[in-house]
Amino acid sequence: MPTSRTDNDQEPPAAIAAHGLRKSYGDKVVLDGVDLAVPEGTVFALLGPNGAGKTTVVKILSTLISADAPSADAGSGSGSGGVRVGGHDLTANPQAVRAAIGVTGQFSAVDGLITGEENMLLMADLHHLPRSEGRRAAAGLLERFDLTGAAKKPASTYSGGMKRRLDLAMTLVGNPRIIFLDEPTTGLDPRSRHNMWNIIRELVADGVTVFLTTQHLEEADELADRIAVLNNGRIAAEGTAKELKRLIPGGHVRLRFTDPAAYHSATLTLNNATRDDEALSLQIPGDGSQHELRTILDRLDTAGVEADELTVHTPDLDDVFFALTGTADIPDQPKETAR
Numbered sequence: 001m002p003t004s005r006t007d008n009d010q011e012p013p014a015a016i017a018a019h020g021l022r023k024s025y026g027d028k029v030v031l032d033g034v035d036l037a038v039p040e041g042t043v044f045a046l047l048g049p050n051g052a053g054k055t056t057v058v059k060i061l062s063t064l065i066s067a068d069a070p071s072a073d074a075g076s077g078s079g080s081g082g083v084r085v086g087g088h089d090l091t092a093n094p095q096a097v098r099a100a101i102g103v104t105g106q107f108s109a110v111d112g113l114i115t116g117e118e119n120m121l122l123m124a125d126l127h128h129l130p131r132s133e134g135r136r137a138a139a140g141l142l143e144r145f146d147l148t149g150a151a152k153k154p155a156s157t158y159s160g161g162m163k164r165r166l167d168l169a170m171t172l173v174g175n176p177r178i179i180f181l182d183e184p185t186t187g188l189d190p191r192s193r194h195n196m197w198n199i200i201r202e203l204v205a206d207g208v209t210v211f212l213t214t215q216h217l218e219e220a221d222e223l224a225d226r227i228a229v230l231n232n233g234r235i236a237a238e239g240t241a242k243e244l245k246r247l248i249p250g251g252h253v254r255l256r257f258t259d260p261a262a263y264h265s266a267t268l269t270l271n272n273a274t275r276d277d278e279a280l281s282l283q284i285p286g287d288g289s290q291h292e293l294r295t296i297l298d299r300l301d302t303a304g305v306e307a308d309e310l311t312v313h314t315p316d317l318d319d320v321f322f323a324l325t326g327t328a329d330i331p332d333q334p335k336e337t338a339r
């Protein structure tokens, strides 16, 4: 089995490490110096708007396409900008990288004309597993992914969720220690999405490293140990979901009024609020803590004003995403009201 251990015994070895990753198509710069470090046995989510270059990163890291030569300041003489996957240099030893990884993408490897079981056996053949071992592995994985009942049916008859599960099951035939999941739940209904999340959690519990691309912020929030936001060819921010949320001062309390007179009184009392005169609503920046709410309500009480609606908005990954991938990648600009 491939190993991704490095000489460094102190820290968990990086399953994926990239420095100064670049890729252009003609004049179009897609990746403009991307650094990545994914510790073994963790889930890393790469977030980004459509066309940000997420799939390009996955394709490079999984040896499907090559990166451009690194710029002079990217260190490491490697032609891929210094990328190591599973402890292997991507340029010097792509075969070893391929042996260490599994990839399931938006363009599934599932062949709809043959059955789920035949797809699995084909994969076992590709991995040169002896026939009996291949059959055992296929049966075990079909069972694990709840596909035994459908194993003899053509894959074209499978639902979207079943196809995704079959795709992932096929990837696991080679027992990869690093798995790239390119938008694994796009197009799935909420139940299938949750099933897929559970499968991913089980893989990680087994020590597998998962590199995930997604446009679903909730997915990154649910699964990822670390999240990177890709924008304009660079990593705009990276950290745990908590760390990223802390970057954005999007928290506020929102008060709505139906009576224009009450609204007017409230604007005089809460003079730090942002006004929306059309909607008769006020937005007061803050963390929505009990103390803060009490202060706001006390001030309204003192003024004899009653709000018709009060909502507390705490920043979530959506806020982070919009702030970082919007007009500017400046995390300290106030965001707009909750959607």
Ligand SMILES: Nc1ncnc2c1ncn2[C@@H]1O[C@H](COP(=O)(O)OP(=O)(O)OP(=O)(O)O)[C@@H](O)[C@H]1O
Pocket: 025, 030, 048, 049, 050, 051, 052, 053, 054, 055, 056, 057, 215
């Ligand atoms: N072979 C290619 N030739 C030219 N341009 C390409 C090629 N492959 C990708 N691109 C461009 O590179 C950019 C990044 O594409 P990529 O598929 O990596 O984005 P993405 O973040 O995965 O987007 P999505 O979320 O829509 O899947 C896009 O502008 C795309 O048009």
